Amino acid sequence: MIKQLSVFIENKEGRLKKAIDILSMANINIRALSIADTSKFGILRLIVQDLSKAKKILEENNFLVKETDVLAVEIPDEPTGLNKILNMLDKSKINLEYLYAFVGSKNNQAIVIIRVENIEEGLKALNNGDANILSQKDIETF
Amino acid sequence: MIWNEKYECMDNKSKKELQVRRLQNIVKFAYDNVPFYRRHFDEIGVKVDDIQELKDIEKLPFTTKTNLRETYPFSMFAVDDDEIIEIHTSSGTTGKPTVSGYTEKDINIWAEIIARAIVMVGGGSKDIIQNCYGYGLFTGGFGVHHGGRKVGATVIPISAGNTKRQIEVMVDFKSTILTCTPSYALYLSEFLEKEGFTSKDINLKAGLFGAEMWTEEMRKELESRLNIDALNIYGLTEIMGPGVAQECLIKDGLHISEDHFYPEIIDPDTLEVLEDGEKGELVLTTLTREGMPIIRFRTKDLTSLNREKCECGRTTVRMSRITGRTDDMLKIRGVMIFPSQIEKALLKIDGLTPNYHIIVTRDGILDEVEVEVEATSELFSDEVKVLEELENRIANHIHKEIGLRVNITLAEPNILPRSEGKAVRVTDKRNFN
Structure with missing residues (x-):
């Protein structure tokens, strides 16, 4: 289980860029990100190296930030990689809220960030399926 | 404590006698010295002698903001220029500003009514007043200043703006009374929190908040955030400035200084004078002003009057909070809607702040209302559906409360306009031409 930062982005020009600018200026490396957008607002979801520093600097700049628990799973970067993980969750009837993936710097490995309705259940299902679940530390050095 | 028991606690009969006498004097004074009034009265054939009792005021014509603009800058003055010792103006956001001229006696009266206001909220010579109303042409700063000096309090003339400094002064100087707009008071309380202070670090006991409309819900919010009594002060440049009316600690209406101002409530459409308790437009007449006597000024503010004796002991008529x-x-x-109704509805939802911005547009023939409200960390969720549900919940709540369908847009915290003067609550983008 790892921590993800969720940032509220108002539907106004330049707000996303402002958030990214702030992180870049504070020298915070973004490991992965995804954006959920609606016609009225967006939610920027971030996996960063220095979570508490990133949170602090964003809040100081008036952004609404929330830490969210998500699952990070390492999968082989191949056609069946994601499918296997989703099957594990499906079998245990775990509801998926959202997921996003990125390719790691290690050879042939990808990482999936998964948000499920019930994180404990999700963790159990992935453990039972023998998935390679990553810790906060793993992510930061990945 | 009551600053001036003689005039604040008068019995009804002597008060009426005083008012009739002063009304007769001011009408004659205005007629004799201000060409505008001479013309205005002559046009409809009303004579100074027609004023025999208070009700006769209804024979006199109204004075409007437009009249004051037409006489810009000094034509409403009733005395020689060298007797005018101070000038203030309205902000002029809707056109030429209206000018207000004061003689020395007028300034003393102004100080007197503010002194009453300060004592009414529990203040006195030992108090330290942090006066964040703007010093300048705006009446707020100097009005409070004159009155604060009169009661012998310590006035910090910090004026508006520079919030960081305001907090520093509030904490270090141990200010006990805060005077500013309610929206700025809210901003100050947020800033305090942000700087790591709580209400325990400050010494405030009361706030005189005015110059914009606010609600009972906003009062609760300010009182709990700052641990104070948040009280309403009312006034307007054309008549004098702040202090025309002030709320006492009973918090059930604002006491009008009736020995200096005569209030009426009219129906803004028919212009007929309404009964006590009925809601309508406030009309004010200055009873003692020398520099610029004003007869039956249409304030455009909606309120009602209550003549019952207040629990605080004062007998002066009370006007309800401006709605x-x-x-x-x-x-x-x-449908008739006031921004304050939307504010009231918003404050009933936990986690929402009273910061909002209403945008009205017209798509074809249909009016659309968008209300921007600030998301707070309490309400923010990582999930789109939760936030969309929140928007719907707020919209439904407003619909239930005031019967109007609006679209809610969540905004980032602290970015809706918080003005140091009057908050901008409404942007009407409809084109009526």
């Missing part, structure tokens, strides 16, 4: 202005009343799809 709207005849000119910021929004007509949405034919």
Whole structure:
């Protein structure tokens, strides 16, 4: 289980860029990100190296930030990689809220960030399926 | 404590006698010294001698903001220029500003009514007043300043703006009374929190908040955030400035200084004078002003009058909190709506702040209302559906409360306009031409 930062982005020009600018200026490396957008607002979801520093600097700049628990799973970067993980969750009837993936710097490995309705259940299902679940530390050095 | 028992606790009979006498004097004074009034009265054939009792005031014509603009800058003055010792103006956001001229006696009266206001909220010579009303042409700063000096309090003339400094002064100087707009008070309380202070670090006991409309819900918010009594002060440049009326600690209406101002409530459409308790437009007449006597000024502020004796002991008539202005009343799809109604509805939802911005547009023939409200960390969720549900919940709540369908847009915290003067609550983008 790892921590993800969720940032509220108002539907106004330049707000996303402002958030990214702030992180870049504070020298915070973004490991992965995804954006959920609606016609009225967006939610920027971030996996960063220095979570508490990133949170602090964003809040100081008036952004609404929330830490969210998500699952990070390492999968082989191949056609069946994601499918296997989703099957594990499906079998245990775990509801998926959202997921996003990125390719790691290690050879042939990808990482999936998964948000499920019930994180404990999700963790159990992935453990039972023998998935390679990553810790906060793993992510930061990945 | 009552600053001036003689005039604040008068029995009804002597008060009426005083008012009739002063009304007769001011009408004659205005007629004799201000060409505008001479013309105005002559046009409808009303004579100074027609004023025999208070009710006779209804024979006199109204004075409007437009009249004051037409006489810009000094034509409403009733005395020689060298007797005018101070000048203030309205902000002039809707056109030429209106000018207000004061003689020395007028300034003393102004100080007197503010002194009453300060004592009414529990203040006195030992108090330290942090006066964040703007010093300048705006009446707020100097009005409070004159009155604060009169009661012998310590006035910090910090004026508006520079919030960081305001906090520093509030904490270090141990200010006990805060004077500013309610929206700025809210901003100050947020800033305090942000700087790591709580209400325990400050010494405030009361706030005199005015110059914009606010609600009972906003009062609760300010009182709990700052641990104070948040009280309403009312006034307007054309009549004098702040202090025309002030709320006492009973918090049930604002006491009008009736020995200096005569209030009436009219129906803004028929212009007929309404009964006590009925809501309508406030009309004010200055009873003692020398520099610029004003007869039956249409304030555009909506309120009602209550003549019952107040628990605080004062007998002066009380006006209810201003609930709207005849000119910021929004007509949405034919329904009359005031921004304060939306504010009230928003504050009933936990986690929402009273910071909002109403945008009215017209798509074809249909009015659309968008209300921007600030998301707070309490309400923010990582999930889109939760936030969309929140928007719907707020919209439904407003619909239930005031019968109007609006679209809610969540905004980032602290970015809606917080002005140091009057908060901008409404942007009407409809084109009525």
